[in-house]
């Protein structure tokens with residue numbers, strides 16, 4: 001039971017934040033129709049609008065309201081209602097993206113982080129996992145740990161970032177030099193289209209019976225397959241010539257990755273690749289099947305400290321000539337904040353005083369050839385580490401136990417597309 005004082009404080013806070021006010025009259029009918037159709041939460045009060053008006057970026061925009069779906073049926077219903085009102089739909093995970101993608105004026109936010117956050121299935125033999133979009137990346141990796149597997153794209157925000165948001169953003173992290181980015185690991189999706197139709201995107205061999213069955217139906221899915229195929233085939237040269245060769249491609253739709261040759265040499269179309277990096281603009285992902293990699297048994301870290309940030313940046317191309325599995329740059333602001341914190345101060349102590357920036361390089365036992373270097377990743381790191389013009393360097397072995405591998409072997413799949 002709340003005390004009188006608590007009740008007074010709650011009432012005051014509700015008044016201040018507008019929690020007790022009726023929904024914005026502009027959106028009243030929309031909110032009512034959503035409540036009729038959705039079993040999850042529908043929040044159109046001012047409190048929810050203010051809460052979801054910000055994300056990890058500098059931008060702010062007040063949505064019409066928020067739907068917290070419990071299942072796919074809720075998502076389909078919410079999209080059908082919002083579309084009928086011509087209201088923009090904004091799928092959202094943790095809202096940690098940095099360029100304003102997770103906020104929008106007058107939109108209906110679909111928050112996947114609360115209920116649709118399950119790991120549905122792990123298939124260790126096929127190295128695949130099927131997840132709901134709201135699962136936090138670290139939670140997925142924790143579930144994969146016992147199988148010695150991991151989902152490779154690792155944004156620094158992985159303790160809150162969701163898989164759905166990572167697919168929306170085509171996310172990656174320090175290990176992108178080793179594994180590439182999210183589109184290489186997104187194999188199948190279940191996506192709700194703007195009219196509420198649910199489709200299952202996967203690798204489909206062009207002109208196969210499966211393909212013909214899809215395109216012969218009188219559905220929006222059929223139209224999408226045909227339109228995308230025509231677009232890619234008619235503009236193949238332009239796409240090949242003009243798409244920039246970026247490691248991280250999020251500057252437009254992935255038309256250059258949607259039709260490709262599979263491992264059996266067949267021409268296939270996989271619309272999943274198109275939804276990756278689309279920032280939720282093509283459809284709302286309600287389930288994803290991801291490919292996984294083995295987690296290295298042993299890693300070693302080398303920290304290169306520089307007196308000048310530009311020197312640290314200039315050293316990156318040289319560092320990439322070595323078999324590093326991760327590259328990360330930190331500046332003195334990070335060290336200053338770490339030094340002031342209880343949890344991280346001890347890690348700053350070994351860093352030389354004049355350090356303006358540090359380059360962190362990682363080696364792992366799968367990537368570093370064991371040829372001629374005994375003792376696993378740490379010794380390999382010491383031997384292979386580039387001699388960069390630094391103020392100092394140190395190496396540290398990870399806590400995972402060492403394991404013997406045949407020289408030059410690598411059990412981890414590297415992205416092929």
Ligand SMILES: Cc1cc2nc3c(=O)[nH]c(=O)nc-3n(C[C@H](O)[C@H](O)[C@H](O)COP(=O)(O)OP(=O)(O)OC[C@H]3O[C@@H](n4cnc5c(N)ncnc54)[C@H](O)[C@@H]3O)c2cc1C
Nearest residue numbers: 093094095096097101155156162164165168172279280285
């Ligand atoms: C401190 C910090 C460090 C970061 N480091 C990195 C980094 O190293 N690498 C990196 O890539 N990014 C980084 N980011 C950016 C961001 O955290 C990541 O891109 C992250 O993967 C986004 O996940 P999210 O759940 O927060 O997505 P959100 O921000 O909620 O959404 C991201 C995009 O995906 C769309 N989306 C969300 N869910 C769905 C869905 N179900 N269906 C369709 N579309 C959907 C959204 O509409 C939006 O366009 C960092 C951010 C912060 C704050």
